[in-house]
Amino acid sequence: MFVGRAEELDTLNEALARAAAGGEPQALLLGGEAGVGKTRLVEEFTTAACRAGAVVAVGGCVEIGGDGLPFAPFSTALRTLREALPEEFAAAGAGQEEELARLLPELGEAPAGRHDEQDMARLFELTVRLLERVAAERTVVLVLEDLHWADASTRHLLSYLFRTLRTGRLLVLATYRADDIHRRHPLRPLLAELDRLRTVRRIELARFTRDEVARQIAGILATEPDPAQVDEIFERSDGNAFFVEELAVAACEGCCTGLTDSLRDLLLVRVEALPESTQQVARVIAEGGCTVEYGLIAAVARLTEDDLIEALRAAVGANILTVTPAGDGYRFRHALVREAVADDLLPGERSRLNRRYAEALEADATLLPADERVMRLAGHWYHARDAARALPAVLDASVVARRRHAYSAQLRLLERAMELWETAPEEVRSALRPVDYTDVYPPCGCDPATTPLRYLDLMAEAVVAGRFGGERERALKIVRRALRLLEDDPDPLRAAWFWVQRSRLVQSLARGDGWRELATAQELVRGLPPSEVHAEVLALAANWSMLHRPGPEAFAAAERAVEYARMVGAREIELNARLTLGGLMVDSGDIESGLAQMRQTMADALAEGVTHVVGRAHVNLPSELQSVGRDREAEPILRAGVAFTRRHGLLDDEAWVWGNLSDALYALGRWEEAAEAARNAIRVGHSAKPQGSGALRLAHLALARGDIAESARRLATARARYGTHDPMPQQWLPVARVALGVAAAEGRILDARAELLTALETGFPAGTQRYAWPLLLAAATAEADARALPAAEPGREELLDRLRTAARALTTGAPLWAAYDRWTRAELLRADGRDSAAAWAEAVTAFECLDRPYDLARVRHRLAQALLAHGGEEERERALELLRLAGAVAGHLGARPLADAVARLAQRARLTLTHAPRRALAPADPADALGLTSRERDVLRLVSAGRTNRQIAEELFISPKTASVHVSNILAKLGVSGRGEAAALAHRMGLFPPEAEDRLVAG
Incomplete structure (x- = not known):
């Protein structure tokens, strides 16, 4: 009998109805203490969902010796979906089978090759898109059970799923045991994060009331219970459904142990009442995990087949064990019983059972699927406390975890390997060889085939796993330990490699800009023969300098990186360095050669399948085109970049592409599209900085439209996402420009000056003119607009002189930069009270050659203002046409400040901006x-x-x-x-x- 839970069941059914009706995905968390009835509620709900035509896929987290198998619930659920909807599943995953094979090995062989920090996010994105496509036409219920056993990779994927689901008739329901979530439990931060999402609802199952307990007992006994018995069971169970059942059955069977003080003892007594062979099998299964396959039970229990089947029959008949849904194994009917049996094992008994499991798995490779067998073998040997057998097994499992992009699981396994290293025999350690990880070993001059594995190699693997899996604090601790070891046993190449990792980690952890660490790595490789690590250090230093201090030193480092990478055959490093070199060439004024270099690099990377470089090229090449005012030329490259990065799951690259596309559309006068692109950058961005770029674009757009409050809010978000640990001109200069504009719009001219002065004190490195010109222009405009304010008079002349000096130092080697130069000089003349129609005419002419309607409208408005100051009839006619053009653009874009300025100027000059009314009858022409x-x-x-x-x-x-x-x-x-x-x-x-x-x- 299904008792109670009416409100919770209604919530689930309503969510299912919303998902089915509107294609709006639903996400729910179901929590409650062990035995409170979570599984029973899920069964009742999914049974009804199936009757309503939904496809239900259930996957549970698998615990083995305290460890969760990576992605276990998703793998099981996806397998069910594939079996239930084969055609829809195949169509949804078409073209991405190799990547998705990391979750579902049946789809093929996961590709090998270089890994990076976006790999896990890419796999997550492909998984979410797969689920959305499968659920496009059919209602799908995805149930993920027992999150309290989930490994870190599963938790990361679940978090990503809940945060990014957008479409599809999909309901995701995840369950967890609330009483297990102690203060340090790894699921606790995830639950807190999901609680902050408005799209996720959390259901907490309470214990039964006395009336509900009475109904439950009546259902179990098939008769109305004695009220005194109900009172006693309710008091002892405190409304926990599972304990109510156990106590009711014990009382019904006349079991005096039902009156013991400990409910855990009650669970054990029911097991101890079984035959010895059945108890033995129960202990075997308890140590084997949540679910154990029949063949594996047989191999470990070491009973005759008849005896084993008889023992299993007794356990199933006593409701201790139950057959798995697939019919290939057994599990405890309730996890509390399994835990009670496992906790009752003696230490020696536990290690002996783990050894038996490991020996059985080694003797017969067919007992489990290959990847699962390797992972479980590592856990069993580790818990058997046999370092000689555990160390190789753990390392094999780490390779599988890496191949599946389960980097957190890989890190945990490598930490175990480091723990086992000293206790493992020397002959075992010397026989081990490094795995050929291109992002760990070749840069350090190691041939994995012939070189014995070292402890530092384990540390290097662990650092990369931690960085890729988002476990950066743990990775940084390992880096520090490795560098201390290298102080005693110097190895410059390996030390330089670890310093590079430290640079990346301190940047991602917002602990600094990473330059000190890169500089240390450069010193370590200086004077050494060319190597991959040398080329990589130079390439990273060049890229860092391009973003922070572009100039001759960055240019030289990029050239040397290309040369060294070619000498040692490091193709990916070479392509990255060439892309950096091309960008530096454009910024230095060698525009066409730099753009040609970048185009060729993109073509080479695309032809060679170097996906990460292609993704970066789709960000950098159009960005350089935009920097010289060729936004229309950049747009198709950016559109192609969105498609490419989305197809390959390069989330941060896609966010950067969206941000650059927003800039291009803004310049081209398509502001609604620009706003949508900026919002996409925020939505897609995996890291904080790409999200910050989207927020900054929205701030700039809101400022141009006159929504100062919205601009300030978005600006604050951008500053928070960018942080203060890693100042880059491409970020802080645009931030300063928008902040100055907000302050000026609010009449805070002194605050606007403070933003400018901070920028002037920092200086504009060579190659940053694309960001410096708009800032100087905004400052000059603010000073000109504030000329009549008494508060702006003190310090005005000195500030204008500094503005002129800064403008003279900036290059004008591209038409856009030259146009900004003329515009800024015209604004400075206006700020001096010497507004010049000739200067504004030059600015208008400069912008007429560019495809930037808003900028052209602004300078036309200023030229009209200057012409009207002369008062001639011819000037008035020309001013009228200019104002009409500027007003039309402002109205089309929704640029309210410009539209208001045009209207005010026309009103003061007594000009009519609208054309004469048309005739009532339409003309023939x-x-x-x-x-x-x-x-x-x-x-x-x-x-x-x-x-x-x-x-x-x-x-x-x-x-x-x-x-x-x-x-x-x-x-x-x-x-x-x-x-x-x-x-x-x-x-x-x-x-x-x-x-x-x-x-x-x-x-």
Whole structure:
């Protein structure tokens, strides 16, 4: 009889209905003490879900000797899904079978090769997308049981699943034993994290009330119980459903032990009442784990087949054991009984049973699937306390864990190997060989095939496992120990390698920028023959300098890294160094050569399948194009980068690509798309800094739209994500620009100056002009806007002088940088009270050559302001057209501050921005309906034919500047953002008959 739990069952059923109806994934956590009825509730819910047409996949965490098998519940559940929905599963995982084989070996052989810190996140992303696709049309219930036994890799995947599920008719239900979650239990931080997610609901099962206990006893005994008996059982069990059942059965059978003081004794008494052979089998299974296969039980119990079957039958008949759903093994009906039996084992008995398990697994490789066999063999030999057999087994298991991207499990196994190292016999240690891990051994000049494994090798593997698995504190402790050992036994290459790892770890832990550690590594390899570690140190130093202090030293380091990598055949290091070198070339002004270098590197990496370099190239190449104002050229590369990084699960690279795409779309005047791209950067980003980049883009966009509060909020988020431990110009300069803009918008001119002065004190390293120019421009604009404020007068002249000095020091080697130079100088003249129409005309001309409508609208507004100051009629006419163009762009983009400024200026000058009302009857000529003049129609016809401004000017005998003004007027009147859209609209409206176009082309 199913008793109580009506409210909890309603919650589950409602979640299932939402998932099934709207394709909105549901995530629930079900907690409660051991024996309170979690499994029974799940069974009742999943049975009803199956009746409703849902596909249910259940996977449980597997505990063996206190250790959880990596990804065990996900592997089991995915296997069930594959069997239930073979076609849907195959389609959902198409193209990613090799990666997904790390969770489900039946899909194929997991690929070998170099690993990195995104591997685990990539596997997680592919798993989540697989589940979303499988559940696109069918309702799927995924049940993950016994999280209190979950290993770290399983916990990480569950956290990722709960945080990133977005679509699909999917309900995920995870259960855990609440009374086991003590203060130091590893599940506790995960539960706290999930509690903060609004998308995750937590259900806590309470114990039964007295009435519910009475109903449960009635169901067990098939008769109404005596009230006194109910009172006694309720008092002793305190409403725990499992203990109610045990006490009721004991009382029914007349078992006097049902009156013992300890409920744990009650569990053991029921086992001890069984025949000795059955007790023996129970002890074997208790030490074997949650579930033990029949063949393995037979090998360890060492009974005849008839005796074994009889013993198992007795245990099943007594409700001690139950057959597994697959019918291939046995498990205790309740974990509390297993724990009671296991706890009752003597120390020698426990180690003997573990030895038997290990010997059985070694004797027959068919007892378990290969990967599971290796993992369980390591655990059994370790708990058998046989260091000679445990050390090789643990190392074999660490290889399997790494192959599955279960880096946390690999780290735990390697820590066990380090623990066993001293107690293992010398002949065992000397026979061991390092595994050929390209990210651990070749950089240190070690040939794994011939070189004996050393203790430092174990430490190196453990450091990489900790770094990849997010266990960075543990990894850093191992690095420190390794460096202390190397002080006594110097090995410069190995020491340099460990210093590189330390640099990466202190950066990821926000303990510093990592340069001191890299500099130490450089000193260690200085003067040594070329090697992979030497090339890697130089490549990392060059990349660090590109991000922090670009200049000649970074350029030289990148060149040497390329040279050394080629000499030793380190292809991936070479490709990374070439990409860095290309970026430094662009930043130094050698634009076309640098871009060509980066394009070739991307092509080479793509052809050779070096995925990580391709992902990085999709970030860096378009970024350099954007730095020189070629955002339209960068956009298709960024779109391709989104697809590539998503397909390969490069989450941080994808976030950086989204952030750069947001910048490109902002520059091109597509602000809604820019905002969506920035939000994607925040959503996708695995690390803090890519998320910070998305928040900063949203802050910049909000500032341009006049939402100062939103801009300040997003700015605070960006600063928090970036942190203060690793200042990079590409981060702190844009942060300073937005902070200065927010302060200026709120009238806090002194705070705006403080942001600028901090930046000026820090200085602008060579190659950072792409970030420095916008900051100087924002400062000059703020000073010009605040010229009339009395509070801004003190210190103004000195600040303007510093601004001029800083601007003169920045390079203008690209059209965008030159345009910023002219704009900044014009703002400085305005700040001096010497506003110049000529200076603003130069700025307008510079931006007319660039594809940046918002920037062009801003300088047009300023030119109109300067023209109106002269008061001539011709200047007023030109100012009116400029204001109309600027206002149209501001309205289209939602740039409220610019729109308001344009409207105020027009009002002061008594100018009407709107065109005269059109006639009631539509004119026969569509061009007249659009308000196009005769000259503008001629220009539009040439635009539609693909002519440039210079070609239009030559054909119509006008100046290129006049042609540009006509084109801008046409775009505003048509309400489009570019020449291509204008041509398309002209063709759709039939403005130019085909014969006219033919005559035009012929002419």
